[in-house]
Amino acid sequence: MTLKTIGEFGFIETISKGCIPRPEDIVRGIGDDAAVFRGKKHDVMLLTTDLMVERVHFDRRTSSGFSLGYKALAVNLSDIAAMGGTPLDAFVSIAVPDDCHLNFLETIYDGMKAIAQKFSVNILGGDTTRSKSDLVVNIALTGCAPESEILYRHTAREGDVVYAAGYLGDSRAGLYLMQNADEKDMAIFEDLVNAHLFPKPFVSEGRFLAEQQGVHAAIDVSDGLSSDIAHICKQSGKGVRIFAERIPISKQLASFCRRFGFDPVDMALTGGEDYTLLVTISSEVAESVENNYLKAFGSPIYPIGEVVNPEHMELVNPDGLVETLEHTGWDHFKNKTHLKKS
Amino acid sequence: MTLKTIGEFGFIETISKGCIPRPEDIVRGIGDDAAVFRGKKHDVMLLTTDLMVERVHFDRRTSSGFSLGYKALAVNLSDIAAMGGTPLDAFVSIAVPDDCHLNFLETIYDGMKAIAQKFSVNILGGDTTRSKSDLVVNIALTGCAPESEILYRHTAREGDVVYAAGYLGDSRAGLYLMQNADEKDMAIFEDLVNAHLFPKPFVSEGRFLAEQQGVHAAIDVSDGLSSDIAHICKQSGKGVRIFAERIPISKQLASFCRRFGFDPVDMALTGGEDYTLLVTISSEVAESVENNYLKAFGSPIYPIGEVVNPEHMELVNPDGLVETLEHTGWDHFKNKTHLKKS
Numbered sequence: 205m206t207l208k209t210i211g212e213f214g215f216i217e218t219i220s221k222g223c224i225p226r227p228e229d230i231v232r233g234i235g236d237d238a239a240v241f242r243g244k245k246h247d248v249m250l251l252t253t254d255l256m257v258e259r260v261h262f263d264r265r266t267s268s269g270f271s272l273g274y275k276a277l278a279v280n281l282s283d284i285a286a287m288g289g290t291p292l293d294a295f296v297s298i299a300v301p302d303d304c305h306l307n308f309l310e311t312i313y314d315g316m317k318a319i320a321q322k323f324s325v326n327i328l329g330g331d332t333t334r335s336k337s338d339l340v341v342n343i344a345l346t347g348c349a350p351e352s353e354i355l356y357r358h359t360a361r362e363g364d365v366v367y368a369a370g371y372l373g374d375s376r377a378g379l380y381l382m383q384n385a386d387e388k389d390m391a392i393f394e395d396l397v398n399a400h401l402f403p404k405p406f407v408s409e410g411r412f413l414a415e416q417q418g419v420h421a422a423i424d425v426s427d428g429l430s431s432d433i434a435h436i437c438k439q440s441g442k443g444v445r446i447f448a449e450r451i452p453i454s455k456q457l458a459s460f461c462r463r464f465g466f467d468p469v470d471m472a473l474t475g476g477e478d479y480t481l482l483v484t485i486s487s488e489v490a491e492s493v494e495n496n497y498l499k500a501f502g503s504p505i506y507p508i509g510e511v512v513n514p515e516h517m518e519l520v521n522p523d524g525l526v527e528t529l530e531h532t533g534w535d536h537f538k539n540k541t542h543l544k545k546s
Numbered sequence: 547m548t549l550k551t552i553g554e555f556g557f558i559e560t561i562s563k564g565c566i567p568r569p570e571d572i573v574r575g576i577g578d579d580a581a582v583f584r585g586k587k588h589d590v591m592l593l594t595t596d597l598m599v600e601r602v603h604f605d606r607r608t609s610s611g612f613s614l615g616y617k618a619l620a621v622n623l624s625d626i627a628a629m630g631g632t633p634l635d636a637f638v639s640i641a642v643p644d645d646c647h648l649n650f651l652e653t654i655y656d657g658m659k660a661i662a663q664k665f666s667v668n669i670l671g672g673d674t675t676r677s678k679s680d681l682v683v684n685i686a687l688t689g690c691a692p693e694s695e696i697l698y699r700h701t702a703r704e705g706d707v708v709y710a711a712g713y714l715g716d717s718r719a720g721l722y723l724m725q726n727a728d729e730k731d732m733a734i735f736e737d738l739v740n741a742h743l744f745p746k747p748f749v750s751e752g753r754f755l756a757e758q759q760g761v762h763a764a765i766d767v768s769d770g771l772s773s774d775i776a777h778i779c780k781q782s783g784k785g786v787r788i789f790a791e792r793i794p795i796s797k798q799l800a801s802f803c804r805r806f807g808f809d810p811v812d813m814a815l816t817g818g819e820d821y822t823l824l825v826t827i828s829s830e831v832a833e834s835v836e837n838n839y840l841k842a843f844g845s846p847i848y849p850i851g852e853v854v855n856p857e858h859m860e861l862v863n864p865d866g867l868v869e870t871l872e873h874t875g876w877d878h879f880k881n882k883t884h885l886k887k888s
Binding site for chain 2: 231232235236237238239240241242243248249250251252253254255256257258259260261282283284286287289293295297298299328329330331333334335336337338340342344346347349351354356357358422423424439
């Protein structure tokens with residue numbers, strides 16, 4: 205069955221069940237010209253939007269609808285997390301080619317609803333339309349935060365310690381496996397594949413860090429460590445020194461790199477889609493924030509470098525050799541990431 | 547020059563000029579993980595989103611970028627208008643095929659900025675990505691309104707007078723002209739073509755009506771009078787009686803229909819994309835609202851029918867013959883609108 209059979213409005217009825225896990229503050233959800241909701245008292249609003257296009261961001265023939273929907277919302281949640289915000293309501297626009305089955309569309313919404321439920325996010329509206337060739341999903345996600353606690357990109361200070369909140373490079377390795385590996389390797393390196401398909405948005409972690417004194421700037425890793433830290437540096441008018449050996453590499457990624465001949469640091473720098481947070485924290489409080497974080501979440505944040513003056517964009521190798529940290533992360537338009545075989 | 551030359555971030559720099567005509571309430575615009583803005587005190591928030599896909603909603607070879615950008619935002623403004631709200635901030639997601647020139651993209655943003663300026667709407671963020679084939683534009687637009695004044699679809703009452711705030715059918719005629727007519731006819735029927743390319747969102751009008759006592763329900767005409775009034779009826783649990791001879795038909799549409807052999811009432815019922823408002827008003831105050839509206843805007847709202855009990859969905863013809871009002875408006879998936887030649 206395709207959308208042709210039940211039409212746009214039949215489809216809206218089908219998917220609008222289970223969309224409102226957090227009904228408070230909602231005046232009117234799906235079904236009118238616009239959704240109506242109340243802002244949170246004392247908080248400012250956040251809004252982010254992400255567009256995913258078939259054959260650019262995903263392959264409909266090899267992806268499950270569930271992972272596609274899950275990830276589409278996860279990447280937006282990650283943006284709210286990187287501002288230190290609490291996510292609130294999602295608005296889903298979807299353009300559907302004629303050969304796309306209703307079943308597949310429902311699993312996309314199942315994936316979105318699964319992660320929405322986890323983070324108490326309502327799916328409050330959107331737009332459904334036709335597409336001549338590719339499936340397109342756009343999500344706009346609102347959030348809120350106390351204005352004084354918001355984490356920006358342009359507020360890093362010289363001397364700040366740079367932290368990563370989770371492993372880097374896993375997602376890129378997962379993508380490589382999906383495109384190149386056999387079933388056995390997919391099973392062995394399951395965590396890497398899952399890191400690519402079901403990225404974890406650091407929502408509670410971002411909110412927690414935003415509440416701590418001395419946390420100055422944050423971004424989530426969507427394009428790769430090297431280009432995302434460069435956004436913070438450029439917007440803050442600062443430089444950075446990253447220590448290669450301190451970059452958190454998972455055991456599976458280390459083992460994957462040995463097996464397939466990649467350099468794990470290169471994966472972390474240029475891979476992208478990790479959706480972990482990078483934060484810069486005043487060196488005076490860095491250690492105490494590190495300890496508080498460990499107590500709160502049972503997992504560490506990793507100090508990987510420091511904010512320095514704007515002349516320096518440096519990667520310090522284990523042997524002490526310093527190279528320029530180039531923005532070699534993902535830019536959809538300019539070029540693809542070139543991973544070096546080590 | 548294409549996006550390949552300047553990349554995603556170069557493009558963001560290019561288009562982010564002139565995006566903030568209303569800087570109050572904006573904490574942070576384009577350039578971070580999410581936009582940050584304050585809600586309006588005492589008001590609730592509105593959010594609507596519309597997706598436009600090449601070869602479904604527009605033809606890149608024959609449309610100007612300017613009209614494309616203008617209309618993409620106009621249709622969202624119209625949704626906020628239909629809730630009786632004030633539009634605030636727009637978020638633009640765009641997926642760009644490799645053969646799409648930077649020039650064309652800039653004119654899309656010029657069109658959006660032109661209408662955004664007119665309605666004091668900020669373009670506050672979005673997402674830019676690649677597409678393998680079609681150009682895709684999604685806009686999410688926020689707005690606000692006093693909660694007690696919002697105009698819904700589900701709140702029409704039996705006995706209400708149904709009004710249209712402007713001409714119906716012009717846009718569909720404009721589309722027909724663009725697809726079939728020569729330059730001479732295009733010039734003669736310029737208003738119809740402009741109704742299709744540059745629809746007027748009834749923002750001040752919607753806000754004005756929302757403030758009047760006794761205005762019960764509203765929707766904007768995107769799919770055609772017959773299917774949009776059916777949304778109000780279905781959601782309100784009511785029926786409707788529309789009088790064909792009262793439907794506002796522009797002089798150009800009447801003349802176009804004589805020239806090309808169409809029925810103007812059919813155009814109005816099934817054409818769509820007019821983006822005028824349909825409102826239902828208590829019969830007790832209908833006339834006074836009508837007068838106030840005329841004084842405020844110098845143009846009338848047109849009484850075209852009445853809300854009746856749910857058994858009736860009727861179109862009354864000039865000869866008194868009553869036919870069933872069928873939802874024959876536009877559904878992208880189910881089928882195309884079939885315009886009858888009269």
